[in-house]
Amino acid sequence: MKTVENLPERLRQLRLQQELSQENMADMLGISTTAYGDIERGRTELTISRLEKIAQVLGVSLPDLLGLSATTLTETEWLRRENQRLNLENSRLRQALDQWQRKFQEWVAAALVRNAQESRERIGFK
Structure with a gap:
C-alpha cells in the first residue's frame, strides 16, 4: 500500500515541521531513540495504538498521519x-x-x- 510505504517519510516530515528531534519523539512516546529511528527508517511494524500515540504527539489526526485524509x-x-x-x-x-x-x-x-x-x-x- 502506497500510504504505508510513505509513512516513515511522512513521520519524518511531520516531526521536522514540529521542530522535534528523534530523541524528543522517543521520549514523548516512551521508547528508545534507536526504536524511534527504526520507525522512521521503516524497520518497525507499528500497531494502531502506537500510530495513534504518534499522531497525538505530532498534533495530527490518524487519517492525516497515514495520508488518508483529503489533501488540502x-x-x-x-x-x-x-x-x-x-x-x-x-x-x-x-x-x-x-x-x-x-x-x-x-x-x-x-x-x-x-x-x-x-x-x-x-x-x-x-
Missing part, C-alpha cells in the same frame, strides 16, 4: 477555484441584471405608449 488545497489552487466561483456568480448576476434592464425598458415603453394614448384622448384623438 494549495493557496494557488484555492484562489483558482474561488476565482472560478466568483466568475460564475458574476455571470449569474449579469444575466439577472440584463433581465431586469429588459423588463424596465418594457415598463418604460408601455408607460410612454399609455401616456401618449391618454394625451391623444384628452385632445380628442382616438
Whole structure:
C-alpha cells in the first residue's frame, strides 16, 4: 500500500515541521531513540495504538498521519477555484441584471405608449 510505504517519510516530515528531534519523539512516546529511528527508517511494524500515540504527539489526526485524509488545497489552487466561483456568480448576476434592464425598458415603453394614448384622448384623438 502506497500510504504505508510513505509513512516513515511522512513521520519524518511531520516531526521536522514540529521542530522535534528523534530523541524528543522517543521520549514523548516512551521508547528508545534507536526504536524511534527504526520507525522512521521503516524497520518497525507499528500497531494502531502506537500510530495513534504518534499522531497525538505530532498534533495530527490518524487519517492525516497515514495520508488518508483529503489533501488540502494549495493557496494557488484555492484562489483558482474561488476565482472560478466568483466568475460564475458574476455571470449569474449579469444575466439577472440584463433581465431586469429588459423588463424596465418594457415598463418604460408601455408607460410612454399609455401616456401618449391618454394625451391623444384628452385632445380628442382616438
